[in-house]
Amino acid sequence: MIKKTRNTEGVSRRDFLGLAAFGAAILGSIGVLAGSLRFVKADVYSEESKKFKIGKKENFPIGTTRKFDDKNVFIFSDDNGLFAISAICTHLGCIVSPSEFGFQCPCHGSRYDENGNVIGGPAPRPLEWYEINQEVDGTLFIDAGKAVPQGTKYLFA
Ligand code: FES
Known part of the structure; x- marks a missing residue:
């Protein structure tokens, strides 16, 4: 047992x-x-907003161009309004400079016309245009995260 x-x-x-x-x-x-x-x-992952203020429309007399270096955006003012074009080359991301024909990329020679269309070099796409909007107090802002069709302008009232 x-x-x-x-x-x-x-x-x-x-x-x-x-x-x-x-x-x-x-x-x-x-x-x-x-x-x-x-x-x-x-x-x-939350992404940082790409909106930034550019001031009042009085800061952009007709016929002027301003570059926001820290944002890599050109702002143009013409008879119809304001428009924003990216300064970032669509080839590999270098920063383009204004030229006699539009924009020129210093890295590999891409060339764009005054609207950002590719006219030479390896860039695969036109430069992006960004949306411009106005806050309630009249301050204009750009959303560099929101591309708009080429020719889209913020119209002066
Ligand atoms: S980065 Fe502009 S042409 Fe290559």
């Missing part, structure tokens, strides 16, 4: 293995739960 012996120090081998299995199950459940919580929060 098998004689059951009891550990006199408090925990039998069977109880110890049972507790160990229970502990492992708890730790495993916590790990699974922690892993699941990762999916509750969307993997979305």
